[in-house]
Amino acid sequence: MEDGNLEIFKLENTEPLILKPLNESLKAGGYGSFPSAALDFPDDSIDFLKLLVKDPITTFPGRISGDSLKDIGVLDGDWCLIQKGIEAEPNDIVAAIIENQFFIKRFKPKYDENNQLQELKLKSENPDFSHFEINDETEFFLWGVVTWTFRNWRKL
Template sequence: MKVSVYTADLRSELPMRYAEGGVRAGFPSPAQDYETEAIDLNKELVRHPATTFYARAYGDSMHDSGIDDGDLLIVDKSIEPQEEDIVVAFVDGEFTLKRIRMDRAAGCLWLMPSNDNYPPIRVTSENHFMVWGVVTYNIKRQLKRSK
């Protein structure tokens, strides 16, 4: 899965109405109080503004992890990647989006797709490799009509 990287512009605030009690996915409660408060998505989704950027996902290699073509990702460069994190990685001149697995016994790590149609990427000391950042949120478009 390829990614396009964008810097996060956090200079503005955009308070949005927020259903404080949550939204039920089951049967609605007619007695529920629907008072709302405002939240700012920048403050809600971005913990480290100086090291956070956005990326657009392209392809379907991470489909089984819930990341689809066109999804917007929030990526934090200050988070140390851990086993099973989904990361934006730079491997041999290209950005890719994969789940990270360490293989200390073999002296390598693996970048794992979440789609059986794609092979894992083995990364050794011979590769030009860097974890660019850890994916913290995935924003998915639900409205499937034309944009």
């Protein structure tokens, strides 16, 4: 068993965070790459809060500790946004309370032919960490769905 790996915070400010995009599109691929997503904002500005948070009342920032999801690029010290009140879909990253500790894991349900939940696994994405097999005896609560993760690439 591992220690919990998620610290939850509350959004204190829901004022718009307006940034002006570059006039030049940023290409991440080779010739013929798709245009920048900034072109989707015709007024030449992006409200980052509106882009990232669909419902400020049910969205919570969290700080991740540990490397149980490192093989999918979620690392120790990354930040995430978690939205409560939306249904988890297979392969979503979810925040769950298991045995009174917060964790983030990959949501892996298995359904029978009648679309009834047959088994539920909360999967790590690192072979050094175990998965959680959720059953009737497991103290478990699905707290929310991770909608975004963030990493600081350079400390300023």
